[in-house]
Amino acid sequence: MAAVVEAKNITKAFGGVKAVDDVTVSVEAGEIHAVVGENGAGKSTLMRILSGIEFPDSGQVMVEGKEIENSAKDSIDAGISLVHQELSLVPEMTVAENIYLGGFPTSAGFTKRKEMKKFAQETLDEIGVQVDIDERISRLSVALRQFVEIARAIARKPKVLILDEPTASLTPAETDYLLSMLERLAKQGLAIIYISHRIPEVFRLCHNVTILRDGKLVYVSEIKKTTPQEVINQMVGRELKLDLESRRDAKPGDVVLSAVGIKAPGVNDVDLEVRAGEIVGLGGLVGAGRTELIRAIIGADNKTAGNVHITVDGKRQQITSYMSAMRNGVAYVPEERRVDGLAMTMSVTDNVYLPNRKDLAASGVINPAKAAKVAKELADRVGLRPPEIKREAGQYSGGNQQKIVIAKWLHKRPSFVVLDEPTRGVDVGAKAEIHRLVKELADQGTAVLVVSSDLPELLELSDVIHVVRDGKIMGTLDGAKADEKQVMGLAAGEKLVEA
Template sequence: MNALEVKGISKAYPGVRALDRIAFSCSRGSVHALVGENGAGKSTLIKILSGATAPDEGELLLDGESYSPGSPSEAVTAGVSTIYQEFNLIPGLSVAENIFLGRERVTRGLLDSTSMRTEAQALLARIGAPIDVRRRLSTLSVAEQQLVEIAKALAVSARVLIMDEPSATLSDHELTLLYNVVRTLSRDGVTILYVSHRMDEISDLCDTCTILKDGRSVCTRRVAELDRASMIRLMVGREVDTRFPDRRGGGKAADIVLDVSGLRTEQRVKDVSFNVRAGEIVGLAGLVGAGRTEVARAIFGLDPVVAGEISLAGRPHRPATPAQAIAAGIALVPEDRKTQGLVLGLSIRENAMLPTLASICRLGFIDRRQERARVAAVCQELAVSASSAEVPVGTLSGGNQQKVVFGKWMAHDYTLLILDEPTRGVDVGAKVEFYRLIDEIARSGKAVLLISSELPELLGMVDRIVALRDGVVTGEIAAHGATEESVLQMIAR
């Protein structure tokens, strides 16, 4: 029997038809992948299934019975829980308090903390998560917080668990733990709707797969019937060359643009030294918590430097603010585009002009003609999918939001581009376009510092890899000829 059936679901917003008669079903206890390019309709469908929004037409069935949640709480009560990329947890509360948030155990009018801790520990034990339920949530790693979210779903007897990009921020060890939990839940009869851009994990973890394109369901097949190439072709509607640009020889003989020596900050960075030359892409590799993002934050003026030296184009560089770093010629695509790279309530136009707006102002007035021309160039060059540049950027898919984050630097005269997880949560077709763009930026003479948790991405895109562990450089290697094993040996020393 099917646990979940989606029958002819459609949803339209002003200027765009987000879903067009989507139809598929998930058998009970299966791990069912939902894949598609950014903008294919995955997020809208998740919102409908989780009760956050209502469809315009169509029908949902849960274990053969009509299912039409009017709110997320109604969906949870019916047995459908969703774990989003941004967790719905409270850092200041304990693990047990988060698991039973809104459903606290009460005995004779008093909060029964002992009962909640006992039940919470049992739920975590069910998925093999050895987490002390008395710990404050803020002390947990991202992977541990994700396990708390799963336990929270089990606390309400979830029959269908929707996981939206659950592996996006996890290390290889944490991925193994996540996969084991998913397989355990599947054996216990929980149906998993698994949303991911990672082709490899879909092949390894999922039983069936529904592919969406432009708001329509292209097909639903057993994963065993689909190889990587055919899956990508169905997603994007064309053949995609997934090879990385040939970076051999890039920038090695050019002048040093960024030179970092003995860098130490208040957060995680203890002793980091490396350089980046003009026209070169240098990658920072390391496990979660190694200090990669903190290095970028120090260079961009977000975190104070405690010791060491940074020079930019031969001049001392110690920015006190991001504005000073931007003025010095540095651009940053941050790890979290939603909270650090964009103002979600503003339009595409307003976001795209943030770093360079002052350059087209005269006597306090914005030159609207120049503004429109620059924004149009960004949208055209990066193929931003939107009905107009006045659309709020928060309504765009993740991939299109990332294009705007890239695009806002196109008119800025920078010498160093820092990219922190630039393709996280981006579909395979958009990734290829980002790789092409990054390669072109380097070939134009810019220096590029690329931080990525995906070793194939580092090996394919950069000229040199600098490995970090616990805030210290543990090695450096030329990317050409390196292997995942050789890089792992450096970051795991």
């Protein structure tokens, strides 16, 4: 069968770095084609070129045998539709408005509201997603936003649908739903390019896989003819033994964080303790109130009731604001790193230097050489790729941005670290690396609270797991003994049965 879309010998450099180096990929109607690779391998750059958002230095994009000009409009007209890695909806606009914009990017100003709503509703019905079309995007859960994003991408009835890590913020059930939806769309003749760091998903969904490493195409195979271990080895360019089950031998000390009677929007009277050297995990479904809970605890959002105390070196301090939390050695790695985790236009050095200023500069004078040295060490510890600390954070790939956020806190040896979905969008190798770092922090005596929707991760890291549902702790499990079924059962509302 003939290819619907072909990228031919695409090359694109940023400065001296070839982000995409002579890559050729083609996808047929009805085919689901995976593109995988480590963070920074060039996946998103290639997809932006296919969508006409980025211009290649050389190479061609063909749709049904015809070369398309490199502009976003031409790509859309030719039938290529991209669901971006980072959410790209307009938060102040409604669901209907966002979907309509996807379908008719140029005529939105002249639209009749009734017609627009009808179009949006039909598009949502087609993929079976239930959401109020008059709701503003900013009021939706991350998962619903992701589905609206997909609705917007298919609104124009594209021939090629590209999804750049669509399941990064979805729960297992939502992921199942999405994968079935994509299988259905492919059966109807859509060509799909699917980017994911979740190898099991790739093996369940895709027909073929292309692997990029350092911008180069290193491997193409039918899924049937390869194995997950082979795909991982090709991604990292060496044998990578994934020791996912390795648990620490935790020795929890005194209580560092104590939160009592916490109430806030979405949080319903929660008590929580975390001890020095202990990793406490918060499991549950996306939207269960975990992010709201941790933000209320550290004062990032207001709480309506409750008390939070941090005890460092025997001194017990009340936490009343985010500032007081920071002063008492609390570190926060947020879910939305683009919003509050990183300064995108600042260098890696400045980003990791900001929270560490006190340690680095005596008398408030910045010592650039020392800052650079510390930044370099931190970049090496988290495995930043490439380790160019003068580069702006915004120029790094998604997974590497997450490593920069974590690097910020490593140096500081915080008393209490809160991590919200710490490895979302992070490649397999880096994920193992981040797990090692989190365990290392705990072994150094830091109290760690981690929110994760990734069940294997939650089970591997946590000494204690609280499962949250509707803003309440539904049950508490021993991290060393719990299994996925128990966590999912509690998350879905089953009662805890004592063994």
